[in-house]
Amino acid sequence: MSQPVKILLRVEEVARMLDIGRCRVFDLINSGDLLSVKIGASRRIPEQAVRDYVARLVDGAA
Numbered sequence: 857m858s859q860p861v862k863i864l865l866r867v868e869e870v871a872r873m874l875d876i877g878r879c880r881v882f883d884l885i886n887s888g889d890l891l892s893v894k895i896g897a898s899r900r901i902p903e904q905a906v907r908d909y910v911a912r913l914v915d916g917a918a
Contacts, residue, residue: 858864864900873906884909 865873871881884890891905
């Protein structure tokens with residue numbers, strides 16, 4: 857049986873994906889560069905928001 861696709865990621869998961877620290881992920885969220893949602897007391901980042909952020913970085917580097 858295959859694992860379900862994750863569409864909401866924890867801050868720690870995004871930090872690992874981008875090879876940055878948790879604090880830097882929170883900085884990106886607080887600056888509005890990375891979209892996040894709250895579920896109760898938890899902060900989650902949509903997987904597409906990570907892709908969009910990276911795409912903006914690539915577009916800005918061109």
